[in-house]
Amino acid sequence: MRLLSPAIALFRAHQLARQLREIERCVRALPQRNRTRLSVLTLREIGQASRSEFPHLYGTAPEARYLPWGQGTGAGYERARSDNPEVALRGIALWLAVAYHETKHSPQDRLLPQHRQVLQLLNELKRLHRPVANPARNWAGAAGATA
Numbered sequence: 001m002r003l004l005s006p007a008i009a010l011f012r013a014h015q016l017a018r019q020l021r022e023i024e025r026c027v028r029a030l031p032q033r034n035r036t037r038l039s040v041l042t043l044r045e046i047g048q049a050s051r052s053e054f055p056h057l058y059g060t061a062p063e064a065r066y067l068p069w070g071q072g073t074g075a076g077y078e079r080a081r082s083d084n085p086e087v088a089l090r091g092i093a094l095w096l097a098v099a100y101h102e103t104k105h106s107p108q109d110r111l112l113p114q115h116r117q118v119l120q121l122l123n124e125l126k127r128l129h130r131p132v133a134n135p136a137r138n139w140a141g142a143a144g145a146t147a
Contacts, residue, residue, distance in 0.1 A: 045097035072098030
């Protein structure tokens with residue numbers, strides 16, 4: 001098993017790196033409006049995954065919980081390649097959420113570069129996500145400034 005675990009980790013690191021390149025390409029090809037929507041969707045997916053029992057297995061069927069890794073990144077990757085823009089956005093968000101949780105506390109050092117790249121992409125999306133200001137507060141502030 002000691003020989004098998006590093007081999008599995010090496011394969012998984014290679015697979016995630018390949019998928020991440022495609023996900024990054026898809027994100028960068030999105031118009032600004034869709035990137036903002038993706039930011040919100042990704043934040044929501046990460047939150048939902050973190051509330052699940054096993055966040056790194058988010059999007060995986062219960063009967064497949066004993067595989068070496070979950071099916072969330074595979075499902076998200078397939079959806080991200082869809083011709084339907086809404087399905088593609090949801091797929092990218094799912095992939096980013098599961099990849100983040102899968103690489104976050106991984107005991108395998110081979111997954112650290114992928115985690116850093118996922119964090120970098122999430123940081124770019126996070127900068128786009130601005131909470132909507134309270135319109136009543138803006139109105140009150142503007143009224144007070146003119147009085």
